[in-house]
Amino acid sequence: MTGGPLEGVRVIDLTSVVVGPICTRTLADQGAEVIKVEPPSGDLLRTMARGSRNPGMSGKFINFNRNKRSVCLDLKQPEGMEAMRRLLADADVFVSNVRPVALERLGLDHATLLRSNPGLIYCGILAFGSAGRYANRPAYDPIIQSLSGVAATFQRATGEPRFVPMVMTDHVTGLIAAQSIGFALFRRSRTGTGEAIEVPMFENMASFVMSEHMGPATFDPPVGPTGDNRLLSPDYRPLATKDGYITVGPNTDAQAFAFFEAIDRAELRHDPRFASAAARTAHASEYFLIRAEGLAQRTTDEWLEILGKLDVPAARYNTLEDLMVDPHLQDAGFFQPEDHPTEGRIRRTKTPNHFSGGMREDELPAPRLGENTQEVLRGLGYTDAQLDLLASKGAIAGPVPSAAAGAGAGAAA
Template sequence: MPEGGSTGGPLEGVRVVDLTTVVVGPICTRSLADQGAEVIKVEAPEGDILRRLASGCRTPSMSGKFINFNRNKRGITLDIKRPEGLAALRRLIAGADVFVSNVRPAGLRRAGLDAASLAALNPRLIHCGITAFGSGGRYAGRPAYDPIIQSLSGVAGTFHRAVGEPRFVPMVMTDHVTGLVAAQAIGFALYRREKTGIGEAIEVPMFEVAASFVASEHLGAASFDPPEGPTGDARLLSPDYRPLPTSDGYITVHPNSDAQAHAFFEAIGRPELKADPRFATAIARTENAADYFRVRVAALAQRSTAAWLEIFAARDVPAARYNTIDDLLEDPHLQDVGFWQAEDHPTEGRLRHARTAVTFGGGMRAATLPAPRQGMQTDEILAELGYSPAEIAALRETGAAR
């Protein structure tokens, strides 16, 4: 570890070699880094495309997205198409605990970076390959990004059912979910390695992860064979499953249990609905979701957001104001818990980022490393691997390291 590298997080002492780009892989490795792992981000000479895939940069190669997804990592630039650059990467992997990649499997095999090849180099290595599609299926090896996966997995189809046309969630949701699943799988593999001493090969396919996410929520009555009814949760697929208008804005109210629903009916001045067979029980409200939501829509338009929040709070009905993205920056609860944190980046100046939401009573990462400029620690990391100053200079001269 570099000087000052002691982190106090639960993954302190775990070294991760991160050969990932864009979002899905960097989300995974950021999660590991936030929990104390030493993550070394390896970039090709052209750099991670996410460095440039956003507006509002202070410098062209340091987008806000890149900074957010790559904190707590050190950076090295190697041209692994050159033998000397690939040799440096293999030396780095030889001393690592985890190798994470979202390079397509065929590319890894060509470079000798597949799980079998690296197991011979480092038998304790956890090799995690994040792919678009599982290796056993006909889509294996195809390129894909989040919109492709949202379209294939049924995520866009949930909007089709709800609002009449397919849409994408306006964030790269399947990247986020898959990245976090990959980090979870790595944690499981590290635990098993502690007992066996042997490494592990992990495959995390985006399509299957997203399809499982949708199926868990919407398989419903089709879980039975033969099906007991159609797929889809009628409540979640209602066009009125959304923040609803009040007299001066929007509010979200979501009574779920019978007690909460009955309290909601009292709060809106419709106590007779407690005995209405369409709404008296959770099962009935699910079966009559469209009518139930229409009751909400009609009632909530009659008062202001603040008035409803006060009324619902008095009756312990789950409700919240509607936040825009900009509102999040000023949300009082997030201020209370120190969610927004400031840092001074050595080249990008004053920055704001969202801290990791998870806390550990046994200790957290003590300090945040700034997202690296490209190749920021190349010489430092090569020296740690045993390269002499003359050898580092030679790697630079050939372009194998930058």
């Protein structure tokens, strides 16, 4: 018993790197049993990310693959594929970010799997939707940031196209995929039937960007240019104080007028450029410049005290190092210590959301490659002799013991 709203849901996870693992980690954190199927080379993130104590266990892999079990199968071998089919026979969810043409060659396309398991929720996370001409092209996060207009928003704001220094499109799409799976599970609870879900990165990020920036171009013909001039202002950023940086958000009239008083510019409340939220948006560049000039007059701590008393939204600027000692996150127990069985003392981020009906109770450490191959395949009816034979052929890998050694022997390969 794991606890959590997805307790009892079995997920077969054929994903790698970030977009798929973010999806399946979200399901796992909510109590789903997630079986991560990896090739003999392992998930690329095991080795491509910087920072590790042992080969194949990078810090990034550990963060994205908690609460999962790893089964190592060579799907190019018939025996490995047979084990995969047995895993999928009674699974609730199958998630993959492998290109559809490759899945079809393996016999893991949605039509084939739904015929054999009509209750399956089949989620394909794709770079591009199947209806468009880019279908089946390969892509990673920066490709999608470039195509979807994310990089272009930086050029509009700063004069230079840039990527967000996070794999943001992977995270956003992975979370949308997890959400979509939840919707499909809800529908299955009423209809009893499964379905196929297609979650394309490009279309989702185009929607993400244009929901913010289509604006006047929503109308046909457009009533103005694309782009939210407030968000695209070069001064839409943390602003300098006497000793650091601060971010403020006086958006309502009450907040803006209180802010004007705080910077000794109370007369601005009567300035037609700043007297309403609509006017301040239309004159965002001037408004942001006034904010920047005013905030430069005091220290960050002074402003936090002054603006806090006025109920004006404000926060100090945190570096990545600051974030790890942020007092609110410390109060919330956000960074949790863990003794990983092979990687020693580590820190893991706490699942931020809480369900009053119960949360996952058995926190699982990120697995070594093929760590759970033997236990999972035994649960499908494989004997020790069969496991030894599959291991000798290279169809599986992991801590597979010989029959003589007993169930508890062996170390991860």
